[in-house]
């Protein structure tokens with residue numbers, strides 16, 4: 132058939148012209164797909180005997196959208212607009228049959244078809260906003276024509292896909308199908324023909340604009356305010372949707388101009404940087420993906436505390452069998468209770484169905500004997516943070532776990548290399564540093580000890596994949612990547628500012644206004660000041676730190692002001708509420724500590740708070756890179772945006788440093804070095820890059836060449 136190409140296949144099924152996209156793995160709409168579709172539309176629609184065209188896809192998904200690799204290049208013709216204009220103008224009706232996912236450009240393509248049906252399990256969405264973009268291939272013009280402007284605004288602002296039944300209810304799809312999609316779609320097509328139903332171009336429809344007035348728009352922005360904090364893309368979305376009330380071609384022009392604008396914003400560049408960084412973070416020099424990825428079916432988790440239970444849930448949710456082992460009966464009982472409580476609350480909040488919760492719970496088996504780790508594919512210890520105890524657990528596990536399978540430790544402070552030496556096979560020992568809550572947080576630091584083998588790391592990367600977590604490789608050093616930068620950089624500086632004159636509320640508010648999900652003192656109160664104190668005591672054994680270092684947080688721990696759990700920490704919490712209220716007692720305590728250190732307290736501006744905390748973070752990030760603890764600046768951005776609440780729309784600390792310019796960063800570091808002393812010495816890497824006018828991004832790409 133002349134109409135077929137490598138990625139677009141054409142087949143005659145009676146009077147139906149079946150067009151199939153086949154561009155694995157996700158049917159991304161790249162130039163070849165667009166060109167193929169444009170050709171097939173012209174040719175096939177005019178072929179004698181064809182009365183209806185059906186657009187489907189091979190593989191697991193209809194289409195995950197435009198090819199992100201083409202974003203920064205000038206678009207090669209035919210554009211998606213041209214393809215869609217041909218579809219809408221076709222002489223015969225064009226039907227899209229959607230399975231798996233129709234996202235972004237994939238959904239825009241489907242919306243340009245005259246009719247849509249979807250398999251009941253399919254999901255449809257316009258996630259562009261998560262990359263700081265607006266749907267730019269007609270999405271902002273056709274979606275409101277199908278479901279109304281207000282519903283379109285909600286869907287585009289949320290960026291999350293909707294289910295096929297919801298899409299049907301809103302009018303986005305005409306029919307939801309169970310069973311064989313191809314058969315159902317062919318029946319649908321024949322019905323159209325039999326009923327004499329012709330083309331129905333979406334562009335000719337009018338827009339329902341109820342509740343799309345100023346009040347309705349404000350309401351939608353309020354609903355999505357958390358995700359949109361500090362963002363600007365929503366303004367472009369609103370402008371584009373307003374233009375949908377114009378004749379289609381005029382609205383489409385407005386959309387194009389706004390879409391071009393969205394691509395060039397710093398916000399979009401930052402969001403796309405983090406998106407690509409997350410896709411790259413699992414690729415590591417010297418680690419080749421094994422042809423046959425190691426199977427992770429059965430996992431043992433030792434220690435049923437906060438982390439162990441969370442890790443067990445993460446694996447159970449991924450369909451893996453877990454043996455959760457604790458040596459204390461009450462430890463195991465607490466773990467079980469926590470797991471039940473977590474699932475009960477998830478069901479109550481409508482996050483998962485009871486049957487799914489039951490299945491996950493059913494995959495976790497409690498045990499009090501290490502011998503039950505005998506046939507596992509992976510063992511992870513999460514017992515108390517005590518080196519002797521961990522060594523004892525690891526050496527007892529070593530002869531039990533099959534010798535070719537990895538043994539991981541979830542330590543946050545101890546040396547992986549030292550722990551690995553108790554094993555007869557130190558190469559199989561590594562750190563899997565999960566973040567609380569372990570079944571929710573998407574970040575996983577994979578820590579290589581000196582002896583950890585590439586095969587062990589490859590298995591860890593597979594584990595991340597199974598758990599749908601983003602892995603970042605760290606070398607075995609004080610605090611790994613994230614905690615090192617938090618302790619020596621960000622949090623340390625926040626405490627220093629308290630000693631110099633700021634108060635917790637001011638520091639937190641300033642950093643929250645910058646975009647952090649939560650300020651450092653509120654974070655400490657949430658996690659427990661005692662947890663930080665204990666972890667630091669362990670870390671000091673590895674490397675001491677000069678005074679003052681977390682003197683306020685440690686004093687609060689001493690006073691039993693552990694944070695939210697005791698109702699008092701940096702703040703006061705009334706009647707179990709999470710509202711952090713300023714506490715005059717803490718103010719007094721901080722003022723006394725300043726006086727004891729001979730510090731004259733002064734008024735500190737919010738701008739200084741933000742600048743110092745963020746600069747400290749950047750400087751430590753550069754140190755972590757120089758020391759080879761992190762391999763790429765982009766990895767650090769992943770750690771900080773995924774694990775520590777750094778605003779994603781600023782791209783992570785290292786990307787942010789690039790955007791303000793390393794010359795400026797170096798100059799400000801020198802300024803604070805002169806004013807505040809040794810700690811502020813600019814990292815050598817920053818000095819060198821600034822001197823040669825380079826960025827962290829360039830440093831990353833030079834190293835990876």
Ligand SMILES: NC(=O)c1ccc[n+]([C@@H]2O[C@H](COP(=O)([O-])OP(=O)(O)OC[C@H]3O[C@@H](n4cnc5c(N)ncnc54)[C@H](O)[C@@H]3O)[C@@H](O)[C@H]2O)c1
Nearest residue numbers: 434435436437438457458459462513514515516542543567
């Ligand atoms: N809590 C966090 O936010 C966090 C984050 C990352 C990593 N970590 C690390 O995870 C590990 C566990 O921390 P946690 O907060 O879950 O601790 P936890 O105190 O909540 O739980 C530890 C569990 O280990 C059990 N245990 C102790 N000795 C044991 C043994 N010999 N055999 C089997 N079980 C034993 C205890 O009974 C207890 O149930 C620590 O290494 C910690 O540093 C904690």
